[in-house]
Amino acid sequence: MSLTSSNLWHIIHTMIAVCPKCDIGMFLLHFKEVEVDYCECCRGIWLDHGELKALIETTGSDAPDPFLRQLEQTGTPSPRSHCLCPRCDSKLHEFTVNKLVLNRCPRGHGLWFDADELQQLLTMFGASQTIAFLNDLFGTKPTTKTEETKP
Ligand SMILES: [Zn+2]
Ligand SMILES: [Zn+2]
Numbered sequence: 783m784s785l786t787s788s789n790l791w792h793i794i795h796t797m798i799a800v801c802p803k804c805d806i807g808m809f810l811l812h813f814k815e816v817e818v819d820y821c822e823c824c825r826g827i828w829l830d831h832g833e834l835k836a837l838i839e840t841t842g843s844d845a846p847d848p849f850l851r852q853l854e855q856t857g858t859p860s861p862r863s864h865c866l867c868p869r870c871d872s873k874l875h876e877f878t879v880n881k882l883v884l885n886r887c888p889r890g891h892g893l894w895f896d897a898d899e900l901q902q903l904l905t906m907f908g909a910s911q912t913i914a915f916l917n918d919l920f921g922t923k924p925t926t927k928t929e930e931t932k933p
Contacts, residue, residue: 802874803826804823808820813915817830818919826894826896828895829900841909842911843904843908860875867887867889867891868891869887872887875888901913
């Protein structure tokens, strides 16, 4: 039995993504139709294009347009970052959302979040259900203060 080229493509396509920081294979976590690549070593998260919106919607939070537009902005190459896109090995570009520096693939494959950056981003936009879901998923207790002072 030999591999046909289409077999080979399938294998390559389903290969585990490599963490841009640690250069090791990441865990692929499935939630409904959303796939999240998670690095257990640095606790970073890779989201393919469109997966953030899907994740927010699937977990029952709102994804306001201004929020999503900020994530579509073009990044700039960073001289100090050596992170590579897990999909195409392009050097990730940086962009800023409310002082939070995030990384994106210049070819539009997706977004990279260092540990807790995704939670910080979601906090800015009040996607509390998504944060709760992520904390649950990764088994992390919220370390940041919870300022839920509802009457
Ligand atoms: Zn890592
Ligand atoms: Zn890429």
